Amino acid sequence: MSDTMINNVRVPFVPVRGVDSSPQRIPVGMDGKETFQNVFEKELDELKFSKHAQQRLDSRSISLNDADKMKLQNAVSMAEQKGSNDSLVFLRDMAFIVSVKNRTVVTAIDKANLQQNVFTNIDSAVIAE
Numbered sequence: 001m002s003d004t005m006i007n008n009v010r011v012p013f014v015p016v017r018g019v020d021s022s023p024q025r026i027p028v029g030m031d032g033k034e035t036f037q038n039v040f041e042k043e044l045d046e047l048k049f050s051k052h053a054q055q056r057l058d059s060r061s062i063s064l065n066d067a068d069k070m071k072l073q074n075a076v077s078m079a080e081q082k083g084s085n086d087s088l089v090f091l092r093d094m095a096f097i098v099s100v101k102n103r104t105v106v107t108a109i110d111k112a113n114l115q116q117n118v119f120t121n122i123d124s125a126v127i128a129e
Contacts, residue, residue: 047104049104053106060110060113062094074128074129084124086121090125090128095119
């Protein structure tokens with residue numbers, strides 16, 4: 001039995017198709033042109049919803065379409081540019097508390113629950129357009 005070197009590691013076997021016949025694989029869902037860095041940055045920029053925020057959206061029957069999510073994302077980016085950490089974002093008749101640093105919606109408030117509320121631990125407010 002002869003040993004074979006693969007990537008400078010001695011192995012006591014030879015792969016069935018040989019060492020040189022394994023094709024370059026592209027991960028599922030990627031076109032081969034998108035780099036890890038691009039995917040990573042896109043994930044970091046995307047706005048996330050905490051479990052609590054998702055529960056509030058569900059219990060208060062708040063639904064957000066893609067345009068709403070984009071407006072929220074833009075508002076968070078504006079708050080980030082101004083150095084905010086935690087922001088109150090107004091969108092139509094709703095309000096969202098957002099951790100700007102983590103790009104995470106912490107809670108969601110609908111019009112009915114906006115009455116006589118006090119918002120604490122925020123350092124900015126943004127009106128999303």
